[in-house]
Structures are given as structure tokens and as C-alpha cells.
Amino acid sequence: MRYVSQLFQPIISIPKNAKIKNTEITCKSQKLLLECGLVRPTAAGLFTLLPLARRALDKLEALVQKHIESTGAQRISFPALASESLWERSGRLAGGGPELMTVKDRHDKKYLLAPTHEESIADLLADVGPLSYKQLPLLLYQIGNKYRDEHRPKHGLLRAREFRMLDAYGAHAAADCAREQYERVTGAYRRLFDVLQLNVHRVEAPTGEMGGSLSHEWQCVAGAGEDAVDVCLSCSHARLADPSERDAERRCQCGGTLRRGNSVEVGHTFILGTKYSEPLRATFTPASGAPQPVVMSCYGIGITRLLAASVEALSTEQSITWPRAIAPFNTIVIGPKEGSKEWISHGWEGVKQMAHSIEEVQQEEVLVDDRHSLTIGKRLMMADKMGYPTIVVCGKHSAESPPRYEVLHRSPPNSTSPHQSPPSTTLLTHSELLHSLADNGRQERIPVL
Structure with missing residues (x-):
């Protein structure tokens, strides 16, 4: 990672x-x-x-x-x-x-x-x-x-x-x-x-x-x-x-x-x-x-x-949108702010384990925003401007039992919807997240021949 x-x-x-x-x-x-x-x-x-x-x-x-x-x-x-x-x-x-x-x-x-x-x-x-x-x-x-x-x-x-x-x-x-x-x-x-x-x-x-x-x-x-x-x-x-x-x-x-x-x-x-x-x-x-x-x-x-x-x-005037196939990183994981209750329950090791499990599913490197002194909102805004297709946030719901993670997916506009729409947001457990990313990967592997 x-x-x-x-x-x-x-x-x-x-x-x-x-x-x-x-x-x-x-x-x-x-x-x-x-x-x-x-x-x-x-x-x-x-x-x-x-x-x-x-x-x-x-x-x-x-x-x-x-x-x-x-x-x-x-x-x-x-x-x-x-x-x-x-x-x-x-x-x-x-x-x-x-x-x-x-x-x-x-x-x-x-x-x-x-x-x-x-x-x-x-x-x-x-x-x-x-x-x-x-x-x-x-x-x-x-x-x-x-x-x-x-x-x-x-x-x-x-x-x-x-x-x-x-x-x-x-x-x-x-x-x-x-x-x-x-x-x-x-x-x-x-x-x-x-x-x-x-x-x-x-x-x-x-x-x-x-x-x-x-x-x-x-x-x-x-x-x-x-x-x-x-x-x-x-x-x-x-x-x-x-x-x-x-x-x-x-x-x-x-x-x-x-x-x-x-x-x-x-x-x-x-x-x-x-x-x-x-x-x-x-x-x-x-x-x-x-x-x-x-x-x-x-x-x-x-x-x-x-x-x-x-x-x-x-892209929009404010943020990049990549074709998923060529995004510098397909997924970025944003951990909780240091000192927060989510940080206490989830911790830095938990963020790294989350990123590692995503790498195993996607079979490519995951980017981790480890600037824990910044708020989640600030880091989320910067990740959105960079256009990473999938953003996984270890926010307040990650302290729940079972923990859930905020997942934002960005999709490029298409012929039926030519205007950029905001990223879709869902709350997923760890297993649901990995299953979702695996499904997305299978759908996006378009055969060459």
C-alpha cells in the first residue's frame, strides 16, 4: 500500500x-x-x-x-x-x-x-x-x-x-x-x-x-x-x-x-x-x-x-474524474482523526488491515490517507478533487458493532447521463465492502477480444 x-x-x-x-x-x-x-x-x-x-x-x-x-x-x-x-x-x-x-x-x-x-x-x-x-x-x-x-x-x-x-x-x-x-x-x-x-x-x-x-x-x-x-x-x-x-x-x-x-x-x-x-x-x-x-x-x-x-x-471544473481503468489509485482509505473515539476503537493498525484486505480483492495497490491530524472532511474533500473512483472512510460508523464504513463511488458520465453526478454513498460492513469491490472489479473487466 x-x-x-x-x-x-x-x-x-x-x-x-x-x-x-x-x-x-x-x-x-x-x-x-x-x-x-x-x-x-x-x-x-x-x-x-x-x-x-x-x-x-x-x-x-x-x-x-x-x-x-x-x-x-x-x-x-x-x-x-x-x-x-x-x-x-x-x-x-x-x-x-x-x-x-x-x-x-x-x-x-x-x-x-x-x-x-x-x-x-x-x-x-x-x-x-x-x-x-x-x-x-x-x-x-x-x-x-x-x-x-x-x-x-x-x-x-x-x-x-x-x-x-x-x-x-x-x-x-x-x-x-x-x-x-x-x-x-x-x-x-x-x-x-x-x-x-x-x-x-x-x-x-x-x-x-x-x-x-x-x-x-x-x-x-x-x-x-x-x-x-x-x-x-x-x-x-x-x-x-x-x-x-x-x-x-x-x-x-x-x-x-x-x-x-x-x-x-x-x-x-x-x-x-x-x-x-x-x-x-x-x-x-x-x-x-x-x-x-x-x-x-x-x-x-x-x-x-x-x-x-x-x-x-x-471532469468537473472543481474535481478530476478518471476512467477507472487508468486512475492512479482505484481506492483510497481515509482513517479516523487521531484522538477521536473512532481512532481509539479502530486505530492505525485497523486502517492498514482494511487497506490490505482491499488490495487482496482488487489485486492492486491501495492508497491510504495517513494524515491523521487532519479532519476526515478535509481529507475527503481532497480525495474527491483527485477523483479516486472509490473512497472508503473509517468514520463515526466504524465505532459501531459491527463496524460500518462509508463508501463513495464515483462514475464517469455516459451517453444516457452526460452530466457529472455526485458520488454515490453507501454504508457497508467489512465483508459487504469487499464483496462490493469484487463485484465492481468483475463488471469492469471488459474483454479485449
Whole structure:
């Protein structure tokens, strides 16, 4: 178990009714992550992830990895630096713009801090190729830091210069094979976002500088989003919003009304065709005939952006709400105030035993608020702001026979109830509490496949 008193969590306390003058704080997720001691800015668009944010990100990365590997993907790691010559050969260097970060080594060779690795994967396949058609389809992925020299980084982790990203790359013998794999991978995307309890829409999008024949953005509905989507109230079809359209033109093909909302792009997927394989000579040998360029696809998820988008989409202005799957701690136990009659009857050892029994049921670490000099109310208010999904309070009822514990469960809003509701509160005995937590755990273990 872990103790609140030992956490490195530099909380920023803002007096009640105080006006925030820092104009750099531009959205809810940025404000909450900073105030709650989860992130710390180091420069414009650059952030240190503190221990609780790192725990949440580790959980999110494990979840992303689990879902992408359910499609048969294999993990690799590319260097962050990519040779400029590869981007010249693909034709993307000239169109990359000022967002590309470049460096030179001591031999005056030029490199990019690659924001994506299409050229690198094509070069790898060319280096080991030609592949046999029997080796296809092939899906390789990595999770690592990416860099983009944003002209105006803002909204905290939603638009940063350094960010964590999943990027996966498919190699196929034909376009129809690429489309089949595309649907498998995007199906895994849908299951991932369902586990995170996020309202994310797959919408057709321009292929842009990436090129290819097909592109979809994955847009998470959130108030601070810089994009917007139109969603049909009848058939749930979604599309990227066209700002030039008048309200009268915003009708779905089914005849239903389209509702517009701000959104954050948390993923992007493409069928690339041979845009990169041809110039970089990534080929395969078919059953008969000469080698042919592989047909490529690619799949990205901005993991740190997805973390921030989850907070942005689900939280209130006053407190964080986490998807339970990625909360830094799922459960916090708040013991009685030192010197109270509950403290005398329950004691510090009783609080630790309670936390240990919960750990055995949930099979993960429990956080214990051991700051016994503070009132239960003060600690409860702080735990609520942090958004821990389950709060167990050893309050006045813990001195009863049998002892009962106040249990608060926080659930994210959903499509049928889009507004945040207060945590549900119940009084449970020790055995009832463990049974309840075990049931919740079984219900929340959504299968990947």
C-alpha cells in the first residue's frame, strides 16, 4: 500500500473565490492536473509528469498495448532521430513545415526528431526485404516520445511539444488485405475507448501530407477541443464539422438532426498505399512474378493527449474524474482523526488491515490517507478533487458493532447521463465492502477480444 504523506504531489492551493491571473491556463484539464500536483510545466509546451500522472500514464500505455497486440501487432522501437535523407526520398521533407525539429551531428549530417516513422518502417522493410507474401500481413508498433515544434502550444498536454504516442505500421500484399487489417485495428480502437468510457467518434478526414487512400480521425468530445464534430441524434453517424455550413444544412443523410460539439483528436489512422514503399523500395515477392511494393497502413494514438482528453471530457471544473481503468489509485482509505473515539476503537493498525484486505480483492495497490491530524472532511474533500473512483472512510460508523464504513463511488458520465453526478454513498460492513469491490472489479473487466 502507499501513503498520502509520502507522495511527491506538489499541490497548488488556490484560496476560495480567488481569480486566477495566469492566462497560460486555458482549459479544465490543464488547470486540474496542475492544481492537483500531477504535472509541472518546464517550458512552453514541455511538462514533467509527476508520480500520480506517471502511474495513470503507465496504466493507459498498458491498456493501449493490450488492445493493439490483440490484433497480432508486434512491438519494436525506432530511434527518435531519423535521417533527413529518408524524408527527402519520400517527398515529405519539403512539406513538413516549421513543426519539424531538426538537429545536426558533429559530421554535419542532418536528422529529424521524427514526429512519425513511416519512412523508418519502409526503410526497415526494404533493408530486410524483399519479404515473402507468406510473411504478410505484418503489423509492427512502438510506444515512445514524439516531438513537434508547435507554434503556439496550449491547453497543457492537449497540445504539447513533446508527447507519448503509439504508432503502428501495417504491411500488406494488396489493398483489400490492408482494408481487412484496418478494420481489425480500428475495432480494437473502439474497444479501447469503450473501456475508457469516452465518447470518441471515428470520422473521415483528409489524408493531407501523410497521403494514402483513406484516413479517419478519432475525435473525443470535449469542451476545450480545437476541432468539432457533427453527430446525428438519430443514427449516431459522425463527421468533421464544416465551419462554413449554416444550421439549415446540418442534416444527416438519414434525415436526422446533427448536433455539433467541440472535440479533441486522440488518434488518426490511414491506409497509405505505396506512397512510402515505392520511393524507399520496400517490396515483397508474390506467389509468382517480380517483387512489388508493399501496401502500407498506419495507426496512431496520442497517449499523453488521450490522458488529458479523458480528464477534459469527464471532469468537473472543481474535481478530476478518471476512467477507472487508468486512475492512479482505484481506492483510497481515509482513517479516523487521531484522538477521536473512532481512532481509539479502530486505530492505525485497523486502517492498514482494511487497506490490505482491499488490495487482496482488487489485486492492486491501495492508497491510504495517513494524515491523521487532519479532519476526515478535509481529507475527503481532497480525495474527491483527485477523483479516486472509490473512497472508503473509517468514520463515526466504524465505532459501531459491527463496524460500518462509508463508501463513495464515483462514475464517469455516459451517453444516457452526460452530466457529472455526485458520488454515490453507501454504508457497508467489512465483508459487504469487499464483496462490493469484487463485484465492481468483475463488471469492469471488459474483454479485449
